[in-house]
Amino acid sequence: MIFGKKDHLVGLDIGSSFIKVAELKITGKGPVLHKFGYTRIAPGTIVEGRVMDMESLADNIQALFKSQKIREKNVAISTGGHSVVIKTINTSTRPEKELHDTIYSEAEQYIPYDIDDVNIDYQVLGESEFSSDQINVLLVAVKKNLVAEYIDLIHLAGLNPKIIDVDTFALQNAYERLPYENREKTTLLIDVGASKTSLNILKENSSLMMRDNVSGTNQILEKICDEFDITVDEAEQAVGGKTNDIVSQDRIQEISLRVAQSWCSEICEVVDTYVTSTNDAKVEKIILSGGGVFIEGFRECLLSELDADVSIINPFEGLIVNEKKFSDSFITQAGPLASIAIGLALRRIDDK
Ligand SMILES: Nc1ncnc2c1ncn2[C@@H]1O[C@H](COP(=O)(O)OP(=O)(O)OP(=O)(O)O)[C@@H](O)[C@H]1O
Ligand SMILES: [Mg+2]
Incomplete structure (x- = not known):
């Protein structure tokens, strides 16, 4: 068991909507899920990848570490999107x-x-x-000022940033540890977050094409805010199922579906570019991650547009999970949100 050795790191995924934290214990039987948790941050704290409110975000990170009782200070973080x-x-x-x-x-x-x-x-x-x-x-x-900003943030939260990774690579790292078969099949890994999407086409764990764009679940909130002239908080409550006199659940579903269809078209374009620029016949498997997987109709749209298997990632599958500590329902709900934090927690300090 090497838990507690110097190269041990906590994976911290600072998303623009949720921050997630994961800590693993590396044992002779394999990696054990030791800690995992996530918390929502206030809208506007991170905009286009830039930290707008350092103090409150550092407080959010500290509070998450405290609530999960994580004492380790060395962290691996990642960046993505615009910069x-x-x-x-x-x-x-x-x-x-x-x-x-x-x-x-x-x-x-x-x-x-x-x-x-x-x-x-x-x-x-x-x-x-x-x-x-x-x-x-x-x-x-990666833009130097962005890296400097995230290093300052982590220091402000009283932690040591040991690895600054890229979201897409951290997701691939989590995927590579999963007990999947058929790695020779061309596989598209997709993460749809709140403010950005990353696409990564892989074969035998080797990346063949990567694309980032600014699509995400925020588009749904923005459309609802515009259409009904309400605040982001009110729109979030409506999307979360809270009954609202102004916004009907039917209309939310219509808007969500339309946005999911636009993600699907963007993904099809990337797949077309891949197929026409290589000798590969098609993408055979699609694995979805990020909060976008919860949007109704997204998976179905991909299934109908692309002749591929479409599944949702469960990054906990490659780990030993104590069911008494983490219930099945928690694992199912948290799985799509957890992959980048777990990919980061699997890193070691001496990793490049
Ligand atoms: N259970 C759920 N039901 C519906 N939507 C959900 C659920 N959980 C998360 N979401 C949506 O997913 C979003 C968060 O997804 P995710 O954690 O992947 O984004 P993020 O990492 O914070 O964003 P980004 O990577 O773009 O900065 C939320 O803003 C919400 O819209
Ligand atoms: Mg994210």
Whole structure:
């Protein structure tokens, strides 16, 4: 058992609607779910990935750690959306040192920001499907001011940020630990959050295409606010099922379905781009994560538009879970929200 060793980390997923925290115990039998919890944050605390109210968010994080009785201070967090650029680029095969220099000198053409304003990282994905002397490289750029902002936030909450990951990679990490079969099938991992969506097409645990966009469940709230001239809080209560004289549940369902259909069209476009730009015939499996899975009609829309298996992730499946501590109903409800926090909690301090 290595629990308590120096490389132990708590996974903290700071979403724009819910923050989630996960802590695992690594045992000889496998990882055990030790702590997991989540809490809602006030609308407007995080806007377009930027922290608008540091103090209250740090208080939310501290309160969540306290309520879950988490004492570990070392955390892994992640960023995504607006300030992160992920691109697959194609370059000629060359020695590692040369590759490093080439990627840093060429990165500017792929990134819509000043190169001095971003931290760059990359990973060689493998040989290009078009030419044996070309390789595909995954290029990741994160805005420095965003990283600095999240580091300040974590310090303000009295914690130590040890790993700053990317949401899409953390989700993939959680997925890779799951006891799924058929990893050779082309699989699309989707996370629909409150303010952003990330798409990741995988085969044999290798990423083939990644896309981020700004779709999310907030679109439903915004439409309800606009149509009925009510506040975000009132719209949230109506969506949460609280009876309301102004907004009928039927209308909420209609609006939700329309938004879910627009997500589905965006996803189909990405799948089409993938299929036409590769020799692959189709995406065979779709795995959904994030609060968007709760929107009625979303899964059904994907099923009818794409000839693929569509399932909802259960990131707890790869972990040993004590049913007395975490009930079945809690696990079912929390599963779609938990994957990024669990993917982060599976990281170790010496991970890249
Ligand atoms: N049980 C539920 N029923 C209906 N909707 C839900 C439920 N749970 C969550 N949601 C919706 O999902 C949203 C939260 O999803 P999620 O936690 O994935 O977003 P987030 O990580 O905070 O956002 P982002 O990643 O975009 O910053 C909520 O704002 C709500 O709209
Ligand atoms: Mg999220």
